[in-house]
Amino acid sequence: MKVAVVGATGLVGSKILQVLAERNFPVSELIPVASPQSVGKEITFKGKGYKVVSMEDAIAAKPVVALFSAGGSTSAEWAPKFAEAGITVVDNSSAWRMDPSKKLIVPEINADVLTKEDKIIANPNCSTIQMVVALNPLHQQYKIKRIVVSTYQSVTGTGKKAVDQLMGERAKAAGVEAAYPMAYAYPIDLNVIPQIDVFTENGYTKEEMKMVNETKKIMRDDTIRVTSTTVRIPVMGGHSESVNVEFEKTFELATVKQLLKAAPGVVLVDEPATASYPMPKDAHERDEVFVGRLRLDDTQPNTLNMWVVSDNLRKGAATNAVQIAEYLAANNLF
Structure with missing residues (x-):
């Protein structure tokens, strides 16, 4: 066509x-x-x-x-x-x-x-896509009540100018003088910037509110409560997310792993004994959403911690x- x-x-x-x-x-x-x-x-x-x-x-x-x-x-x-x-x-x-x-x-x-x-x-927004792909099979089984997510987002999400800034700063640190643009108000190499997009009246950024609002629309459930902190970090392989999710129903960790293994578009990488977990360098140029670091949140019932990584230019x-x-x-x- x-x-x-x-x-x-x-x-x-x-x-x-x-x-x-x-x-x-x-x-x-x-x-x-x-x-x-x-x-x-x-x-x-x-x-x-x-x-x-x-x-x-x-x-x-x-x-x-x-x-x-x-x-x-x-x-x-x-x-x-x-x-x-x-x-x-x-x-x-x-x-x-x-x-x-x-x-x-x-x-x-x-x-x-x-x-x-x-x-x-x-x-949808890149950071929203990877989170909901990982969470949807669990939502279908246990029904999500609340999500607390912190993101670690690649400079590629900003565009070529941000990539040029990062590599220019890195070259300068190595003693190579080169002109480079400033995509951000601050240096990004050896730094993190806890602001993606502009701030809104409630103190959250537009990126953070995208995750709140888009999640509810995609998952067709306005009762899900979402709170988000989005952060730019000096990597290029993809976005990472720390997700704390509370469900209405009880769950077994073994069943959660089975659901994620069977979920379309999801790859489970979760072997603490061998230090196996998702990282942006492994998600780079891949279409799947990678999930690991699964563990119970023992501070409150029916709550799970997970780590979600995906190539933001591809699946995102x-x-x-x-x-x-x-x-x-x-x-x-x-």
């Missing part, structure tokens, strides 16, 4: 192209789209060169699906124009996630709500978007 990738020259857009190729998505014609400055540039997909085109030209080409990895304001302006032309949009920005008329989809959890009428489909963005497109294709929903 004819596929447009909007934001094709960015970190996530480039990863979408990679994932489309790896998963052999049936692309008969690729339409790479980017900002006016990038129009005319050439990108390579499956060994073939394609010229980057404008938004208007992409709509005129009538792709079946457009995978958006542009910013929120760009998506707010252009996604409806694609949709009006009959093109299904899978959008990576935050523009549509909490719109009550739009579906917020993690295929392992709630793709069943999709219909042919859904022309703008929202891809590109792969999840492609999986949505795969589901639509497999179920004749285009």
Whole structure:
């Protein structure tokens, strides 16, 4: 089918192209789209060169699906124009996630709500995706009451500028003088920054509130209470999360492990005796969500501690978007 990738020259857009190729998505014609400055540039997909085109030209080409990895304001302006032309949009920005008329989809959890009428489909926040993939099988069995999550998020979640800042600071520390941009207000190498996105009136950041609100929408349960602290750290392989989850029902740790082993998209790495647990370097370029450090919280009943790691550019963005497109294709929903 004819596929447009909007934001094709960015970190996530480039990863979408990679994932489309790896998963052999049936692309008969690729339409790479980017900002006016990038129009005319050439990108390579499956060994073939394609010229980057404008938004208007992409709509005129009538792709079946457009995978958006542009910013929120760009998506707010252009996604409806694609949709009006009959093109299904899978959008990576935050523009549509909490719109009550739009579906917020993690295929392992709630793709069943999709219909042919859904022309703008929202891809959730990266940190939310990996958490709900790990928690959903447990929620189905024990029903979640409350989640306390602290994240350790890769600089790749900010984009190329942040990667350049980290590597520039690292080079400078090694005595190599090089100019580099500042994606953050503070150094990131040998540091952590307990702020992702801007602060809201309640003292939480927008990233933290995304995890609160999106979790309830994806899991179709407004009774789940979520509190979050999101932190940027100097790694590049993926995001990590410390999750403390309280259930309504009692559980056995052995059964929890069995549920996670059987869950789609989840890999259990939990062997304290051999110091085996998930780490970003092992999740890098993988599509699964890795779970480990499972243990009872002995300070209150029915509560579990867990550690969740995933590649934020893949399952946290590109792969999840492609999986949505795969589901639509497999179920004749285009």
